[in-house]
Amino acid sequence: MIVVNSISIKENRTYYLSYKNVQMKIINEIILIDELKDMAKEIFGDMIKGVVDIDQEIIAINAELHSDLESLLLENGSLQQNLWGINIYPELVNNNFIEFDSLINIRPSQNNRSRGVENEEIQSKIIEIVNRKIKK
Numbered sequence: 001m002i003v004v005n006s007i008s009i010k011e012n013r014t015y016y017l018s019y020k021n022v023q024m025k026i027i028n029e030i031i032l033i034d035e036l037k038d039m040a041k042e043i044f045g046d047m048i049k050g051v052v053d054i055d056q057e058i059i060a061i062n063a064e065l066h067s068d069l070e071s072l073l074l075e076n077g078s079l080q081q082n083l084w085g086i087n088i089y090p091e092l093v094n095n096n097f098i099e100f101d102s103l104i105n106i107r108p109s110q111n112n113r114s115r116g117v118e119n120e121e122i123q124s125k126i127i128e129i130v131n132r133k134i135k136k
Contacts, residue, residue: 024072027059033136036061036090048088051104054125055082059133066102081110084117084126088134098130 066085085102
């Protein structure tokens with residue numbers, strides 16, 4: 001279990017929440033792919049977990065669990081029905097860059113019965129937001 005060392009604060013329109021040596025971030029503006037590559041090394045090596053708010057068009061990144069990122073966004077005003085978990089592989093390109101796979105995506109009430117994102121319209125919106133916020 002990870003213990004929270006600080007509360008979220010607002011700095012340069014990006015929110016930070018520190019867990020030991022790892023910082024979860026809410027990306028409101030643009031983040032460079034090189035920063036994601038560095039973050040990937042902190043936990044999984046080649047991947048970063050992310051949660052996208054398709055309404056506010058923001059992304060929470062860099063935690064061990066998608067549920068931690070989901071909680072961070074909920075605490076900052078997001079609605080659960082707008083949150084979708086993804087994995088980002090910063091070293092890969094095109095369709096392999098984003099993986100739609102998270103336990104938080106299982107929600108029969110929204111006709112999503114798998115860990116993926118079954119609605120193609122929502123998938124497209126997620127891809128659009130990620131491509132706008134992450135610059136290669």
